[in-house]
Amino acid sequence: MRDLPFMLDLVLAVLVVVGAAFALVGAYGLAKFRDFLKRLHGPTKASTVGVGAVLLASIGYFAAAGKASLHELLITLFVFMTAPVAAHLLVKAAMHVDPRLRPPGGPPQESPAGSDAKLPD
Amino acid sequence: MNLLATVLPWAAGAFTIALLLAGWRLLRGPTLADRILALDTLYVNSVALLVLVGMYFGTAIYFEVALIIAMIGFVSTVALAKYLLRGDIIE
Numbered sequence: 001m002r003d004l005p006f007m008l009d010l011v012l013a014v015l016v017v018v019g020a021a022f023a024l025v026g027a028y029g030l031a032k033f034r035d036f037l038k039r040l041h042g043p044t045k046a047s048t049v050g051v052g053a054v055l056l057a058s059i060g061y062f063a064a065a066g067k068a069s070l071h072e073l074l075i076t077l078f079v080f081m082t083a084p085v086a087a088h089l090l091v092k093a094a095m096h097v098d099p100r101l102r103p104p105g106g107p108p109q110e111s112p113a114g115s116d117a118k119l120p121d
Numbered sequence: 122m123n124l125l126a127t128v129l130p131w132a133a134g135a136f137t138i139a140l141l142l143a144g145w146r147l148l149r150g151p152t153l154a155d156r157i158l159a160l161d162t163l164y165v166n167s168v169a170l171l172v173l174v175g176m177y178f179g180t181a182i183y184f185e186v187a188l189i190i191a192m193i194g195f196v197s198t199v200a201l202a203k204y205l206l207r208g209d210i211i212e
Contacts, residue, residue, distance in 0.1 A: 027139035
């Protein structure tokens with residue numbers, strides 16, 4: 001590890017700690033909660049923020065070391081774009097397997113492609 | 122004083138515990154969707170862990186690994202969810 005200016009060091013350390021804490025809490029929620037939708041709630045939010053904070057810290061660290069690269073930014077963009085899509089697909093799959101998870105009065109069983117964005121009021 | 126170097130091993134430990142919790146849910150999870158969700162959490166946390174390792178050793182090599190794990194993890198999550206949804210991956 002190289003020596004950094006104190007303020008930058010502090011900011012990066014806080015980012016890393018916040019990211020680790022969020023990821024830990026999210027995974028704890030994944031292990032602890034009782035039904036699938038509650039379990040989905042933990043990691044989808046928390047680990048996205050956790051990875052985002054760690055990647056921000058990494059961007060700062062490598063920019064300060066003079067080795068700034070686009071890799072971290074690529075990973076951040078990729079994770080932030082794909083995590084909600086994956087969570088949405090998981091909910092759809094879980095609702096398909098277990099219809100009791102559906103909200104009461106929700107959208108119809110098999111909606112035609114492109115019109116399944118209608119939510120109950 | 123180097124705060125970041127002090128904090129990095131603890132953060133790696135926290136991510137490892139998160140991996141273990143997700144692994145427990147992967148082995149335990151009552152439904153298939155739970156197991157897919159646990160795999161999803163596993164790969165997201167392992168990406169963060171690899172980035173931490175890359176920072177600790179000051180090398181940029183791990184970013185390529187993290188990027189590839191992120192891509193393959195997303196594709197596999199989508200494929201597994203699609204399999205649950207349709208009973209088929211490529212229709």
